[in-house]
Amino acid sequence: MYEGVNASEGIGIGTVMVAVDPDLSFEAHQVDDPAAEKERYQAALSVFCEKTQAQADHMKETVGEAEAEIMSGHILLAQDPGMTDQINGMIDGGSCAEQALVETSTMFENMFLSMDDEMFRLRAADIADIRTGILAELLGKEVIDLSVLPADTVIAVHDLTPSMTATIDHEHVAGIVTETGGRTSHSAIIARALEIPAVLSVPGICSALANGMTCIVDGTKGVVVPDPDEETLNGYRERAAALVAEKEALEAFRGKESVTADGIKKIVAANIGSPDDVEAALAHDAEAIGLFRSEFLFMDAKELPSEEDQFKAYRTVAEALKGAPVIIRTLDVGGDKAIPYLNMQEEENPFMGYRAVRYCLDNADQYKVQLRALLRASAFGDVKIMVPLVTCVEEIRQVKVLVEECKAELDAQGVAFNRDIEVGIMMETPAAANIADLLAKESAFFSIGTNDLTGYTMAADRGNDRVGYLYSWYYPAVLRSIKNIIESGVAAGIMVGMCGEAAADPLLDPLLISWGMEEFSMSAPSILRARKTISQWTKAEADELAERALACATAEEVKAVLEAAAR
């Protein structure tokens, strides 16, 4: 089994075809007749452009307008007068067309690679693709052709270029595996548009796979299983069939409101880790962002991200949501999340140590940079600030003092922000659960972080095999904590949501409905399923089930009651 980037979801099972790049090596030589050589280059360029135009036309019909534009862009770049002038200049100086093309295009490629903006860096891949195409024409070689394939083919290729994807015989492709590329590469975008399961960036996969071999591509988990045994194969076949059936049934909930069977309005939101995840969240029909983890900004950096960089990231998400709520969690450092440049000391017990709001309040100047960036972004959408790991009233009060200081500073500078920005608490400690009534008076909203709440309440690390069985929200201790948090929030008239994995648990959802929870936030692919679960329960039915579940003494009994009632 091999692991890679889960770039396009779904399960594909098929026969492997390893596509090998053509040999485009050549001997650089001096030319005696530059005029003829320039003509040879122009001829190759024209053929390349004709073929690319045909691919773009084909793509417009099979994939879509936006994807076809990538190919039209290739023609524009290939005919770029800046590049052509330089190539002609080199040929005049005696270089052969191949050499002139490779050197010139590599120079442009490197220029794009050195740019800060991801979007420009992607252009480097386009230039490499154009170079391959024109070079193949010059050398009379065929580039990889995926336009006619046998049914159920799993394509293994070093790098799936836009031109390959353009002509791909997509109805016969079961899955795609590559050795390079990320979630934002063209290959990933096109694989998702074509709904072909894809796992990218699997090192050495082309040598590990052989033509004719059966292979499973699990694009949801990012796993490739070459030559599976019968049992594995059958397991995946069942999962694939179930996935397809479920997906089709869930489409009925797209674009609909999230309401209980008796018409109580709920919000189903997405958890995201970076602005890049917004697209998928919206594609899965998220109504809001219930948790935006801000750590990515800090973990991907070599030093503290500036107020401007943070502002840009938060603003991008706020604008993309067009006025729908975006709950951004302030830096949750420590515990299992280390950030090297913060030089935090190693601790005996990091989960009970210097982390999250504790670190932030102790480094108030750093924290205020983030708070100011959040306030500034609030001028561009419904941004809400969420404070992690609160255990006492003092902490949320101190954060609010800092927020007020930041507001005064921004006012002094004449910078716009939402004066009524909500500051809420991520409820994830037993301490917070016990004083939920007191915290509700200080907080604009609650969002229950069930991952840490379960771990701290049961004093069990889910990663520890010997105690992992205790990590379950079906234990009465955890259920009572969740109930108390929701009911305290509802009594105080504030919004209560949940952003832990439990929010997407169809067994737990009726209990959350019974206690009055309003917002369910989860990873994007779970959204439609959660909306369906919510639609299947009335408040009265959920109340009856909740009463029975709370009467149970053990997690096993709770789970049995919930499973028996599952819809």
Add this chain to the structure above:
Amino acid sequence: MVSDKATLVNPQGLHMRPAGLFASTMGKFASDVTIVAPDKEVNGKSPMALMAAGIPCGTEVEVRADGPDEQEALAAAIELIKSGLGE
């Protein structure tokens, strides 16, 4: 040679689509078209050069046109930039 100024309003600067539109429109004119940003000059008919220049949103650029149809080329260029290059 004629010239005029306009401010780039594209939020993500000159990426593929706007640069492509600008260069292909300018390609229809016989005149040479140059974009002058504060610290660089680039060929207005080259989408690669336009993108590689990395001119950010909000920059005031000068457009120079030189050739038989320079007036028309300049007018078209200024209007395109002001209108947000199709975005």
